[in-house]
Structure formats: C-alpha cells, structure tokens
Amino acid sequence: MYLKRLEIKGFKSFADKVDLEFDKGITAIVGPNGSGKSNIYDSIKWVLGEQSAKTLRGSKMDDIIFAGTESRKGLGCAEVSLTIDNSKKMFPYDYSEITVTRRLYKSGESEYLINNTQCRLKDITELFMDTGIGTDGYSLIGQGKIEEILSSKSEDRRMLFEEAA
Amino acid sequence: MYLKRLEIKGFKSFADKVDLEFDKGITAIVGPNGSGKSNIYDSIKWVLGEQSAKTLRGSKMDDIIFAGTESRKGLGCAEVSLTIDNSKKMFPYDYSEITVTRRLYKSGESEYLINNTQCRLKDITELFMDTGIGTDGYSLIGQGKIEEILSSKSEDRRMLFEEAA
Amino acid sequence: MKEQFEEKFIIIKNNFNQTFKELFGGGFADLKLENDDILTCGIDIIVQPPGKKLQSLSLLSGGERGLSAIALLFAILRMKPTPFCVLDEIEAALDDANVNRFAKFLKDYSKDTQFIVITHRKGSMAAADMLYGVTMEEKGISKVISLKLKGGN
Amino acid sequence: MKEQFEEKFIIIKNNFNQTFKELFGGGFADLKLENDDILTCGIDIIVQPPGKKLQSLSLLSGGERGLSAIALLFAILRMKPTPFCVLDEIEAALDDANVNRFAKFLKDYSKDTQFIVITHRKGSMAAADMLYGVTMEEKGISKVISLKLKGGN
Ligand SMILES: Nc1ncnc2c1ncn2[C@@H]1O[C@H](COP(=O)(O)OP(=O)(O)OP(=O)(O)O)[C@@H](O)[C@H]1O
Ligand SMILES: Nc1ncnc2c1ncn2[C@@H]1O[C@H](COP(=O)(O)OP(=O)(O)OP(=O)(O)O)[C@@H](O)[C@H]1O
Numbered sequence: 087m088y089l090k091r092l093e094i095k096g097f098k099s100f101a102d103k104v105d106l107e108f109d110k111g112i113t114a115i116v117g118p119n120g121s122g123k124s125n126i127y128d129s130i131k132w133v134l135g136e137q138s139a140k141t142l143r144g145s146k147m148d149d150i151i152f153a154g155t156e157s158r159k160g161l162g163c164a165e166v167s168l169t170i171d172n173s174k175k176m177f178p179y180d181y182s183e184i185t186v187t188r189r190l191y192k193s194g195e196s197e198y199l200i201n202n203t204q205c206r207l208k209d210i211t212e213l214f215m216d217t218g219i220g221t222d223g224y225s226l227i228g229q230g231k232i233e234e235i236l237s238s239k240s241e242d243r244r245m246l247f248e249e250a251a
Numbered sequence: 252m253y254l255k256r257l258e259i260k261g262f263k264s265f266a267d268k269v270d271l272e273f274d275k276g277i278t279a280i281v282g283p284n285g286s287g288k289s290n291i292y293d294s295i296k297w298v299l300g301e302q303s304a305k306t307l308r309g310s311k312m313d314d315i316i317f318a319g320t321e322s323r324k325g326l327g328c329a330e331v332s333l334t335i336d337n338s339k340k341m342f343p344y345d346y347s348e349i350t351v352t353r354r355l356y357k358s359g360e361s362e363y364l365i366n367n368t369q370c371r372l373k374d375i376t377e378l379f380m381d382t383g384i385g386t387d388g389y390s391l392i393g394q395g396k397i398e399e400i401l402s403s404k405s406e407d408r409r410m411l412f413e414e415a416a
Numbered sequence: 417m418k419e420q421f422e423e424k425f426i427i428i429k430n431n432f433n434q435t436f437k438e439l440f441g442g443g444f445a446d447l448k449l450e451n452d453d454i455l456t457c458g459i460d461i462i463v464q465p466p467g468k469k470l471q472s473l474s475l476l477s478g479g480e481r482g483l484s485a486i487a488l489l490f491a492i493l494r495m496k497p498t499p500f501c502v503l504d505e506i507e508a509a510l511d512d513a514n515v516n517r518f519a520k521f522l523k524d525y526s527k528d529t530q531f532i533v534i535t536h537r538k539g540s541m542a543a544a545d546m547l548y549g550v551t552m553e554e555k556g557i558s559k560v561i562s563l564k565l566k567g568g569n
Numbered sequence: 570m571k572e573q574f575e576e577k578f579i580i581i582k583n584n585f586n587q588t589f590k591e592l593f594g595g596g597f598a599d600l601k602l603e604n605d606d607i608l609t610c611g612i613d614i615i616v617q618p619p620g621k622k623l624q625s626l627s628l629l630s631g632g633e634r635g636l637s638a639i640a641l642l643f644a645i646l647r648m649k650p651t652p653f654c655v656l657d658e659i660e661a662a663l664d665d666a667n668v669n670r671f672a673k674f675l676k677d678y679s680k681d682t683q684f685i686v687i688t689h690r691k692g693s694m695a696a697a698d699m700l701y702g703v704t705m706e707e708k709g710i711s712k713v714i715s716l717k718l719k720g721g722n
C-alpha cells in the first residue's frame with residue numbers, strides 16, 4: 087500500500103503541473119527555503135481530506151489555489167491526485183492501484199474522485215479508515231510539529247495511541 | 252557597556268564552575284545537543300532578574316539548581332555573576348566594570364549583589380532600566396523564540412516596539 | 417476493548433524504552449497512564465538521557481526533546497507500521513551526530529514503511545534511495561527535478 | 570509622547586523594508602498600525618518575498634518566516650542598538666545560503682552591538698571572532714573550552 091505517484095497542479099506554488107513518482111524505501115525532498123517542499127506535504131494532507139485551512143497554513147481554504155506571482159496570473163482551480171499501490175487488494179477495488187483526486191475551484195466548488203469516478207469527500211476518508219493512512223494519527227508529521235507528540239496536553243497524545251491501538 | 256565575563260556555578264548542568272570571558276564583536280557558542288549551551292543563555296536571563304521558572308524551562312525556580320547526575324550529588328546553591336564594562340560610566344558607579352551576582356539556595360533563600368555588595372532584586376532591574384539590557388525587549392532571543400517577533404498577537408509585538416522607542 | 421488498549425499500550429511503552437536507548441545510546445524512557453481510567457486518562461512521558469538525573473521533559477534541550485519525540489514516533493511505528501510516512505524536517509533540532517542516528521533508524525524501518533522525508537540535512541539525504549530537488553527557477557513557481565536514484569548516480 | 574512613538578515607528582518601518590530587501594535580495598516589507606489608537610493598537614506585519622504575490626504571513630515557508638523575523642529584529646537594532654545581544658539558534662530554519670546572509674548581517678551590526686550566538690551552523694561560526702565549545706565529557710556536567718580567537722587559529 088505504498089505511495090506510487092503524486093500529481094500537483096494549481097495547488098499553492100505549483101502553477102505548472104508537477105508529477106512525482108515514488109518507490110518503496112526512502113525518498114528525500116530537498117531544496118532552498120520557500121521553494122515549495124512543505125507545499126508538497128500540504129498537498130498530500132489536502133488530497134487525503136484535510137478540512138482545516140489553518141492546518142494548511144491558510145486562513146480560508148481557497149488560499150491553497152495558486153494565487154499568481156508578479157509575472158503570472160493566478161489560477162481558477164487547484165488539483166491534486168495521489169496514486170497508491172493496491173496489489174495486495176487492501177482497498178475494496180479490483181484495480182492494482184487506487185488514485186484519489188481532489189479539486190477546488192475559486193468559486194468554492196469542490197470535486198472528489200476515486201479512480202476518476204466522482205464521489206464524496208466522505209468516500210475518500212472511509213476508504214482510508216483502518217489503513218493507517220490519513221490526516222490524523224502519526225503517518226504525516228508537519229514542519230515544526232514533531233514536538234507535539236510530547237505535548238503537555240496528554241489528551242493530544244492519547245489520539246496518537248488510540249490511532250495506533 | 253559590553254559583556255566582559257560570565258561565571259556560572261551550580262546553575263543547571265554547570266556543577267563545576269565555568270568562567271567565560273567575552274570581547275567586543277561576535278562570540279559563537281557551539282556544542283552537541285544537550286551539552287549546556289541554552290543553559291548558558293538561561294543563566295544570563297536569570298542573573299538579569301528573570302522571575303518566571305517557566306521561561307527558564309523549569310516548573311519551579313529551584314529547578315535551576317544543579318540536581319545531580321547518576322554519579323554526582325546535587326548542589327545546595329546556584330550562583331551566576333555577570334560582569335559588564337562601565338568605562339563610559341553608563342552605570343551610576345565609579346568602577347570601570349559592574350558585576351551583578353544572583354544566588355539561589357535549595358532552602359528557597361535568594362541573594363543579590365552588585366559589585367559584591369548585597370542588594371535587592373529591584374536594585375538590579377533598576378540598574379539596567381533604559382540601557383537596553385534586560386529580560387524584556389529584544390536583546391535576548393531564546394531557542395525556538397525568534398518567530399514570536401512575528402506573533403499574531405500584535406500586542407506581543409507592541410512590547411517590543413515600546414521597548415525600542 | 418480496555419484490555420486490547422492496555423496490551424497495545426504496554427507494547428508501545430516497551431518499544432519506546434528500546435528506541436530511546438538506541439537513539440540516545442543508553443538512558444531510559446517510559447510511558448505512564450495518568451490514572452486507572454485507562455480509556456480516557458492522559459499519558460505521561462518520562463525520559464532520562466544516559467548518565468543524567470531524571471527530570472521533567474521541559475528541562476531537556478531542544479535536540480533532546482526532538483530526539484525523544486522521534487523515539488516515540490518510531491516506538492509506535494514498530495508496533496504498527498503505516499504503509500507510508502511523510503516527515504517534514506522532523507530532525508531540525510538535532511546535531512549532525514544525532515541526525516546520523518536518526519538516518520540509520522529510517523533505513524531500518526524503511527523495510528516495513530515507505531518514507532518521504534523533507535530535509536535540509538546531509539545525513540538524512542545520504543540515507544535516501546531517491547532524491548527530489550524542489551526549486552523556484554521562475555520566482556514563485558515550484559519545479560521539481562529528480563536528483564538521485566537507488567544505487568545509481 | 571504619541572509623536573515620539575510615531576517617529577520611532579516610522580524609522581523601524583523603513584528599516585524593516587531595508588533589512589528585508591537586504592536579506593531576501595528584493596521584495597518588500599511593511600509595518601502597519603491596526604488603527605488610529607497609536608499608543609494601544611496592535612501592529613500588523615506585511616511581507617512579500619521577491620517576485621511572489623503579497624499573501625498572509627502564515628503561508629510563508631518556515632525559512633521565510635525565520636528570515637523575516639530576523640529582518641525585523643535587525644530593523645529594531647538599527648534604530649536603537651543594544652549594548653549586547655544573545656541569540657539562541659535563531660537561524661535554525663534557514664538554509665545554508667540564508668545562514669550566510671544572516672552571518673554577514675551579524676558582522677555589519679557587530680560594530681555597534683556585541684553578539685553572543687549559540688549555533689550549530691557553520692556559516693554563523695565562520696563569522697565569529699571567538700568560539701566557545703560546550704561539552705559534557707562527564708555525563709550531565711557541562712564544561713566549556715575556548716576554541717578560536719580573533720585573527721588567530
Ligand atoms: N496559494 C499560493 N499561491 C502561490 N504561492 C503560494 C501559495 N501558497 C503558498 N505559496 C508560496 O509557497 C511558499 C512556501 O513554500 P513552502 O512552505 O513549501 O517552502 P519550503 O520549501 O518548505 O521552505 P522551508 O525550507 O523554508 O521550509 C511561500 O513563499 C508562499 O508564498
Ligand atoms: N538543574 C539541573 N541539574 C542538572 N542538569 C540539568 C538541570 N537543568 C537542566 N539540566 C540538563 O541540561 C541539559 C540541557 O542543556 P541545554 O538546553 O543547555 O542543551 P543545549 O546545548 O542547548 O542543546 P541543544 O543543542 O539540543 O539545544 C539537559 O540534559 C538537562 O537534563
């Protein structure tokens with residue numbers, strides 16, 4: 087159930103489509119300050135169903151649509167697709183891989199797809215339930231967030247253990 | 252009015268007396284994780300009158316007294332002395348340098364000295380008023396604290412500007 | 417339900433002492449339930465770097481806290497590996513020696529979990545099988561290039 | 570009183586735009602009083618890295634936020650230098666190129682302010698006139714050794 091592919095277009099600083107292929111093992115993402123590394127992290131959170139703009143460092147959800155630069159106009163839509171291996175049939179589909187897609191239009195309209203078929207956000211979060219993949223739990227740790235696992239609010243940590251247990 | 256000397260004994264991990272001399276210009280303090288660098292920073296805050304144990308990463312003030320290790324007993328007293336140049340007579344003393352000393356005993360008793368003469372904590376904070384030296388303002392920036400200058404609570408930042416103005 | 421949680425808790429607890437010792441080269445770490453109300457109470461974290469006295473977590477250094485958090489993360493992963501794990505600069509507070517210990521952990525755990533790590537640190541990059549470089553050749557526009565492949569250049 | 574604050578505010582505001590441009594190689598930065606209640610209102614920080622669109626501070630990267638904070642600190646120091654300044658790893662989020670820009674700033678400002686910087690970064694160490702190394706030869710006991718002198722080894 088490993089990540090195979092991540093396609094980002096119109097999400098934050100990714101005005102031009104970016105297509106990342108991943109293999110098993112360890113992939114490092116490097117680059118200068120402000121180049122877009124954490125934006126890649128945010129795109130994964132977002133396509134997995136993150137609903138809090140604040141968690142994605144914005145104040146409203148449409149902050150994640152490419153806003154333009156001094157020399158380029160903004161875009162009307164942000165789209166992220168995540169492809170996950172399904173060769174062990176962990177997902178209830180006959181395909182060898184599952185692609186989850188999320189779109190947000192400037193109008194506020196959202197679209198969600200599983201293997202190119204329209205669905206609801208609910209279907210995406212339910213798809214990942216009990217797989218260890220998702221926006222809760224401990225599979226995604228954001229910049230500046232690792233110490234939260236030691237948080238003095240022990241209730242925060244309980245979430246972590248319950249997710250694991 | 253530059254820092255000339257810092258003497259630390261019994262403060263946090265400084266069980267053995269450490270004597271640091273400083274010159275004008277830039278001094279870098281380096282070393283591995285957990286070696287005691289931020290403890291040096293804390294000792295400067297403390298001798299300048301810091302009263303919040305939490306700011307010094309403790310839960311009560313006597314957390315700053317050397318607590319012992321697996322092979323050494325704890326100490327009964329923490330003492331820090333800071334010597335500042337006074338060649339321009341910015342301080343109302345005839346000496347060419349000013350030494351401020353703070354001691355805390357396990358009993359809870361505190362001692363404060365200016366040039367080896369007993370005084371109150373109040374005398375130390377008043378000595379530094381309007382010099383730009385002190386625990387408020389922007390002359391001491393702790394680990395993980397630089398972003399506070401951008402704090403969304405704009406009241407926090409006002410303190411900074413008022414200190415500067 | 418309560419028993420199942422208790423079992424898992426004990427496994428993570430023991431793993432944590434293990435991963436802590438491996439990352440710190442000694443010392444000890446523990447997890448304690450705040451009270452008997454197992455399903456709703458908080459969990460206390462207790463940590464003692466090698467040779468040092470047991471003190472509150474707040475007195476630890478930035479790097480010691482970071483490394484303890486990493487030990488706890490891996491303790492949970494050891495019990496129940498997730499299919500993939502995305503980490504954004506979690507080793508920021510670590511000195512180079514500790515980054516190397518962290519990188520070795522990544523390599524060991526990567527047999528069961530796919531890792532995607534965003535990093536500035538050479539030690540973490542060296543452990544990677546694959547490297548993506550993110551740049552902004554055109555200001556404000558992110559671009560990604562593949563930099564290194566497994567066993568290749 | 571109100572006028573005096575307003576004067577100082579304008580100086581810091583202009584300094585900030587200056588230091589920001591120097592550290593980012595362009596772009597622009599501003600400070601805005603929230604309302605006319607000059608002596609009690611909050612202060613908004615507005616920042617735009619070169620070539621990028623003006624957006625909220627929260628959308629900036631970790632390193633861009635760190636560098637903006639450093640620009641503001643130096644803007645205040647430029648107006649009213651403190652006798653000495655102690656900085657504990659304030660350049661942690663910066664990449665190596667930005668650490669070098671920060672180090673150059675330190676050198677320029679060190680004419681008017683004595684700096685004591687705790688750091689892990691080579692760029693900051695290279696700017697130092699003097700280096701103290703902190704170690705724990707005996708576990709849990711800090712010891713300090715002098716490592717480098719001005720113009721010497
Ligand atoms: N909606 C958007 N449109 C255009 N640009 C955006 C948008 N949202 C964020 N950005 C830009 O993305 C940049 C931040 O990128 P990111 O946080 O991924 O950097 P990073 O590579 O993680 O850097 P660091 O190493 O400093 O953490 C900011 O400069 C910000 O202006
Ligand atoms: N009262 C005390 N007695 C003994 N040791 C103490 C006391 N208070 C703190 N310490 C120890 O000091 C150490 C932390 O030191 P410090 O925060 O200065 O490290 P550092 O050099 O800044 O490391 P880093 O690079 O990770 O930030 C901890 O291991 C802590 O156990």
Ligand SMILES: [Mg+2]
Binds near residue numbers: 123630
């Ligand atoms: Mg980042």
Ligand SMILES: [Mg+2]
Binds near residue numbers: 288289290477478479
């Ligand atoms: Mg420190």
